[in-house]
Amino acid sequence: SSDNYIFPYLIGNETPIQQKAVIKDIIRRINKRLKKIGNELGISGISTYTARHSFASVLKRSGANIAYISESLGHSDLKTTENYLASFEREEREKNAKLLTNFRE
16 A cells, blocks of 8 residues: 555555556656756756665765665665675775876876
């Protein structure tokens, strides 16, 4: 039922394909509005992805339990969360490597 959701866009009787379509459309609309807000504030790259990424990064850096992060992100498998968090570390290393490269120029 829609009582199971914070935002009742899903009624609860949708097929998995219908759920995915509804969620995809909502994310698209939210990202469109976030982009508009970001443009007005002079901030680029705001999206549901960056919000999710920031949420998980802050929790990880704060020492939150990976099981809690996994549940918060809706992952059904801890390995998914571990891979997701590991990608942050790779991105951070790449970003720092670019800083060093730019410093030498």
